Amino acid sequence: MLNQVAPLDGVFQALADPNRRIMVERLARGPASVSELAKPLDMTLSAVVQHLAVLEASGLVRSQKTGRVRTCRIEPKALRSAEQWLGARRTIWERRLDRLGAYLAEQGD
């Protein structure tokens, strides 16, 4: 259980920053170099590298250096794990509403 939960801490933490979400958004459209990632962001390259490190530690992004260029890619598995956690909570909540609705309809008969 703890093994399943721990990675979500890092994923949600990484997504809590608007600049990191812009980076994830860019990488969802395809791989990018660090300077391409930095383009729309109003920050130093060194700050971008720090955000990238948080994204990599969370498992949302991986990168590989070839020559002088580091290419970053999205890791869809981590995005999916967060989406699934939220979806499962929503399903539980919606089923509860359905049961409540059915109960109220029954009382109304």
Add this chain to the structure above:
Amino acid sequence: MLNQVAPLDGVFQALADPNRRIMVERLARGPASVSELAKPLDMTLSAVVQHLAVLEASGLVRSQKTGRVRTCRIEPKALRSAEQWLGARRTIWERRLDRLGAYLAEQGD
């Protein structure tokens, strides 16, 4: 744009803590008092109240005091906004894969 982004910071930040996720999980099953929320958690009631304040500030939970009991409820809208953000990123990524697959199939003909 910024108005849309800012609430997500708080939602993802709130979900980055495993104890707060347990609280959200409990509230997805129905309203609960603070002491009911505290039951499965290995922490003081005062720590639970602090986590509850983070959840309320993020918009994920709201609470109301009646007499001496504070009842907490989930706010599905905030959960849904985070799920939708993740889902939209996944869709972009999957469409890109589809286009890539179509391109490679074309090259193979």
